[in-house]
Amino acid sequence: MGCRRGDPVTRRLLKALRERAAYTCTLQSTRKDGSQYWSDISLTPVIDEANQSCVMVALQRDVTSSVQGRHSLHTSYQILKSVLDRASDPILILDRHGIIKEANTAAAKVMKTPGHVLREAHITQFVPASFQRRLVWLAKRLGRRNVLNEAAVQLVDGSGRHMLTWWHLSRLDDGEILCVKNGSPAQIRRKKALVTSSPAAQALLDHSSDGFISAGNDGRILFINREARNICHIAEELPLKGLLVTEAVPDYLKSTIAELQVKAMRSRRQQRENHLSPNRRWLQLTIFPEADGFNLIIKDVTLSQEYEARLRELAQEDSLTGLPNRRVSEDTAQMLVDEARRTGGAVAALFLDLDKFKEVNDSFGHVVGDQLLKSISEKFRNAIRDAGFVGRLSGDEFLFLLPHAPIETARQFAEEILGMLREPFVLSGYEFHVGGSIGIAFYPDTARSAEELLVQADAAMYEAKKEGGFLVRDYNLALAERDHLKNRLRRDLRSAIGTDQFCFYYQPIYDASTRQLTGAEALLRWRHPSLGLLAPGDFLSLIDESALGHFLNEWSVQAITEQVAEWSRRNSTVPVSLNLSPRQLCDGKLPSLFSEALKMRGVDGRKIVIEVTEDALMTNVDMAARVISGLSLLGLSIAIDDFGTGYSTFGHLKTLPIDCVKIDKYFIQNSSFDAKSLLITEAIVSLAKSLSLVVVAEGIENSEQLEFAREIGCDSVQGFWLGAPMPAADFAALLCCRVA
Incomplete structure (x- = not known):
């Protein structure tokens, strides 16, 4: 684009691109041939619904001619100001809100107020208090059909003490008000013609990027600027004054302009419509009714139409x-x-x-x-x-x-x-x-x-x-019933955490050789008031979907440390395992929760084992590694549950502080008749032993499986055949005998 890097506009443009922020500017650039040009740059960020991507829509339009035109406009404006200043009569030009936009030298002199003070002052500052309401009334009615074309008002000078003579008001074509001291209606019309028909005014209109046509009540052209001729393909030398507007414009615009003209002159209100030309350009036609005719503005809005259409597409389609x-x-x-x-x-x-x-x-x-x-x-x-x-x-x-x-x-x-x-x-x-x-x-x-x-x-x-x-x-009836149950449980979950409806059941873990009690796995249960005892499979995914995961972690940490503290007071050295779901494992506050709970209850961290699945480790590897390392520093042991069924985690056995692997029940239960399961199971045990890890066989359901686990070298075993999950009070009885 040939931008100048040190330029402030360029810096802001580059910043908007980096931050993907909306930005518009006019930028001067250099072409390859060394010539200068100006362009309008518009940046708009578009983000899709899923926030998957962000694109920047950038539009660039060459506005060199417009910038040069504005320079000429400024020159023409200075010429017009010079014309006003040379006028002997005091002249003010007000905007439609009553702000003085121009005051010639004669007006500044008679009003005893410097010109720069007059400009941007409100006309009411120079109107007696008794006349201000009438001024507002007059200004609103100026130029309305059959109401007022001209009016008169008294002004005071800048001191507010000296009453000046009457000033005459007349509305110009663009809505501004011409205010001339001591002017008759005829003088007013001559001054209005000076402002609207002078070469300076025509120069202003000819440098406009919009087409402009002024016509009388009969619809005949009084003035047409250069851009209107270009849009309508009318030769510069062709005389148009006195010709009907609908005769001068192209055929494809005739009916539209005729309809807008009738509506505008009847309603005395501005009428506007967009029209697509045969060469696929969008033209905006606007007619402003006047007391003695109308003005037609023709504006090329193709770029903005295409821009809006593209934005609508981006809002509707996946980028x-x-x-x-x-x-x-x-x-x-x-x-x-x-x-x-x-x-x-x-x-x-x-x-x-x-x-x-x-x-x-x-x-x-x-x-x-x-x-x-x-x-x-x-x-x-x-x-x-x-x-x-x-x-x-x-x-x-x-x-x-x-x-x-x-x-x-x-x-x-x-x-x-x-x-x-x-x-x-x-x-x-x-x-x-x-x-x-x-x-x-x-x-x-x-x-x-x-x-x-x-x-x-x-x-x-x-x-x-x-x-x-x-x-x-x-989708079938079974799914419908399941969804109905899920919706019910979803509603009941929040009250469950606050009303002690959750509890742990404990499944015993035994030494594979001696069958002595060596541990317990804490399994979450929900004592639902009407549905009875629910297993984690019924509700844990609902907790992970909601914002209640952290509350469950807090409850779990407090409950497990309190139970271990109670059994420790009975001289129990049996460690208790706690399962963590993938979502629970990604809670960065978990190590601090355990640290506070262990200190508060005086529990040795070595009496707690954290069990995580292979899939949980892979959900967010970095966060899982930080949490596991933090828990290990507190003395807690880490076990990989259902080993062999999820993602490959052999690398994690070396890099993470893993103490134990629990072989999934699938391999234990199938090894007796499936050679591949047998080989995998033996390989897992051999690998774990070489890394000095404890090996636990899950899902023991008969004596043959128990014997198989013992033969391949498993350290511990658990399963329903050895002992089903039970309430804490029942498990406390096992602590006495400690033998399966």
Whole structure:
């Protein structure tokens, strides 16, 4: 752009680009040939709904001619001011609000007030108090049809003491008021003509970037400026004075201008309309009625129209893929459901979430991920064609809407979409494989509203994901009952934390060889007033969705340390394990909560074990590492629960302060008949032993599994066959005998 770096405007422009902030300016730049030019720069940030990306819409318009015109306008203005100053009569020019914009030398002299003081002063400062209300009344009526074209008012000088003679008021074409001392109506008209028809005034209008045509009551042209001739393609030498406006303008403007003219002259109000020319330029036509005719302003607003249209597009489409965004998708669902309700039709909603897309982003970066999303979106767009609607809701979530589609047709379409995803996507020479999980809901079969339709399709999609992905699932009665229960539990959760409805049940952990009691795992339970005892699977995800996670952490820390303190007073040395969900593990305040609770109750941190799953470690690796390290410094032991079922964490066994691994029950229960499970289990034990980690076998359900765990070298065992989770009072009895 050839900007000058030291220039303040350039610095502000660069700052706006860095901060993605809205900014407008006029900038002088240098072309490659060394010539100077001026341009208007407009920056507008556009952020999509999911806050996934931010783009800057930048518009640049060459305004060199306008800037040069403004310079000429300034020169012409100085000429006009000189004309006024040479006039022998005192002259004031007021704006439509009564502010004095110009005062010639004669006016300053007779009013005994310097010209620079007069300018920007309000005319009421020079009107007797008794006359001010009449002045307001006169100013409002000046120029109205059949009311007033001219009026008279008395003014006082700057001291407020000497009454001056009458001044005559007359409204100019642009709404300003000409105020002349000692003028007759004829003089007033001559002074008005001086201001509006002088060469200086015409120069001002000729340098305007808008077209201007002044006409009398009969519609015949009195004046036309250069830009109006350009817009209307009228040669400079062609005389137009006395010609009807509708005869001078191009054919495509004739009817529009004629209609605006009639409306304006009848209503005595400004009329405006935008018109698209044959060469695709937008022209804004504005007619201002006057007492003796009208003025027509023709303004080229193509750039602003295109700018507004682009902003509307950005507000409606996803900036990455070009598909409709969430807002448009939800509006379309509402529209289709409303139509189906009126006509007795149906709507199918298909909610799709890509499987394994996060792995592409993590492994290859967001640039490749974005390219993959574009390719997938293009396939979806080609698949839906005119049969329905497809939009992108957020990162890797898409919505298909099929109006008038029978249930089987919607299911068949969903299978076709999954079939497309089975084919590899080739980008930059690499093949990428992604899957998808699709949930389907139907109006009016299951949903009663558009909002309910989308919620149900989302729930069905999560059901498909839970079953392993790459599946299509319908929203059904079982899901409806589950959603009803979730909504009920969601309402009851907040009161549950504050009314001691939560508690821990304790499952014993035994030495694999001696079967002596070596520990306990604390398992969260909810004593619901009407639904009875609920396991974490029924409500823990609801807590993670809400803002109650920190409160649960606080309660858990207090409850577990209090229980350990109580058993310690009975001389128990059995450590107690506490499970943390991925969301709980990401609470950075957890180490400080434990630190305060351990000190307050005098509990040795070595009597508490924190259990986390492999998936929990991978949810937020950095935060998980900080929390685990903080807990380890307090003396707490760290165990990886369900080891072997989640993400690969062999690297974490070396880098994090891990003390124990708990082998998932799947491997223990399948090793007797599955050779691969047997090999994996033996490999886990061997690895753990080489790192001096304690190994616990979970899910022991019979004597054969217990013997297998002992033979492969597991240190401890737990399972329902050895002991089911029990209340704290029942577990206290076990502490006495300590033998299974």
